[in-house]
Amino acid sequence: MKLKRINALPKGKEIQLPASKSIANRALIIQALSKEDIVISNLSNARDTQTMLQLLQDEGQVKDVKDAGTTMRFLTAFYALQNDSFILQGTERMHQRPIGILVDALRSLGAQINYLGEEAYPPLEIHPFQPINACQELVIDSSISSQYISALLMVAPLLPNGLFFKLQGKTASKPYINMTLELMQQFGITLRHYENKIRVNPGRYSGGELKVENDWSAASYWYSFLILSDLEELYLPGLQENSLQGDAVIAAIATVFGIETSFDVKGAILKKEAKEFPTELKLNVQNCPDLAQTLAVLCGVTGVELHLDGIHSLRIKETDRVKALQSELARLDIAVEDLGESIKVHGKTLQTLPKNLSIATYEDHRMAMSFAPLVHLGELEIQNQEVVAKSYPNFWEELQKMI
Numbered sequence: 001m002k003l004k005r006i007n008a009l010p011k012g013k014e015i016q017l018p019a020s021k022s023i024a025n026r027a028l029i030i031q032a033l034s035k036e037d038i039v040i041s042n043l044s045n046a047r048d049t050q051t052m053l054q055l056l057q058d059e060g061q062v063k064d065v066k067d068a069g070t071t072m073r074f075l076t077a078f079y080a081l082q083n084d085s086f087i088l089q090g091t092e093r094m095h096q097r098p099i100g101i102l103v104d105a106l107r108s109l110g111a112q113i114n115y116l117g118e119e120a121y122p123p124l125e126i127h128p129f130q131p132i133n134a135c136q137e138l139v140i141d142s143s144i145s146s147q148y149i150s151a152l153l154m155v156a157p158l159l160p161n162g163l164f165f166k167l168q169g170k171t172a173s174k175p176y177i178n179m180t181l182e183l184m185q186q187f188g189i190t191l192r193h194y195e196n197k198i199r200v201n202p203g204r205y206s207g208g209e210l211k212v213e214n215d216w217s218a219a220s221y222w223y224s225f226l227i228l229s230d231l232e233e234l235y236l237p238g239l240q241e242n243s244l245q246g247d248a249v250i251a252a253i254a255t256v257f258g259i260e261t262s263f264d265v266k267g268a269i270l271k272k273e274a275k276e277f278p279t280e281l282k283l284n285v286q287n288c289p290d291l292a293q294t295l296a297v298l299c300g301v302t303g304v305e306l307h308l309d310g311i312h313s314l315r316i317k318e319t320d321r322v323k324a325l326q327s328e329l330a331r332l333d334i335a336v337e338d339l340g341e342s343i344k345v346h347g348k349t350l351q352t353l354p355k356n357l358s359i360a361t362y363e364d365h366r367m368a369m370s371f372a373p374l375v376h377l378g379e380l381e382i383q384n385q386e387v388v389a390k391s392y393p394n395f396w397e398e399l400q401k402m403i
């Protein structure tokens, strides 16, 4: 897809965001685990949400999660505790995303899981659960992916004694664990959480209603869009200030670039004030890994030297996001230094884009969306535009309205 700005930009436009796929996929698992009615509204047409919905409704025993990490991890725990057999598989990339920590933990509770390919990676074969009553405590490495912990937390109340978790290592993506705990409590589960210890009491999920919030990770592309544009204001309906989503931190980070966010009852109002950008910025994305590409590209083209810490989980997402950023920012002559535990983006202030710029997306929706705001600097092509379907199917339509 070729992107090119044609019009003078309108003022104060409204952008439709997708609903959060993270909240939706938790709500769908909780709904499936509850014996009572749970009514969920504002589910998006994002592929990750629709895949979860279809797999939970479908009677088949072969479950293809495609490229959805949460769907893979949450369904592994969900099906492992049932009295039936299932196969869980996904895309080629999904089969390269580790799952051994979750499988080991489930096995220690009595799950019967085999690897059909490489040890510790999907696809998985799951056989009926044989509960081990003695196991009431899990000591688990939480440094690789919070999704393993969320998956286990949601099924924990169904175990006869609940479950006690001791999280080891530097916990990755902590706000997503808090999101899981909040939603479990909203649906009647009692638990205690103190530092790296979580006690989930046995219990049943109660009925109720949930309206899924709109997605803050998706909003980050519009923050970047506004910063790079000559617009003064954007309106993002469906975002909440008191959000379950850790990526709401983009509002605080964007103040450095002159964006102030305020809220009315319906959503977020983003206003831009002229401000000199910093020459250097130090950020840690351990709690908000999905913002990494937005921030790296934005700082890359605005001349900010960005030191990004907490990046280790980026290497096992839809693609190796460190490598993908290095390759694609290199097309703009922007170097990304890989320092192991962190990266340094050597930003340059770009006034225009090189001729015939074409950005590869590596089957990663966030690569496509994080580079799209560069349309304010010139013409560019984003390859395999359909990748955005994973989280934000109408992203391009929203963008076309604005350029």
Ligand SMILES: O=C(O)C1=C[C@@H](OP(=O)(O)O)[C@@H](O)[C@H](O)C1
Residues within 6 Å of the ligand: 021, 022, 023, 070, 144, 145, 146, 147, 150, 172, 173, 176, 289, 290, 313
């Ligand atoms: O639980 C969730 O909904 C998610 C957790 C994060 O993954 P990790 O915990 O693997 O970092 C995040 O990157 C992903 O997009 C969604």
Ligand SMILES: C=C(OP(=O)(O)O)C(=O)O
Residues within 6 Å of the ligand: 067, 068, 069, 070, 071, 290, 317, 318, 366, 391
């Ligand atoms: C990492 C992501 O998703 P998942 O792990 O659920 O595939 C993402 O959406 O950026």
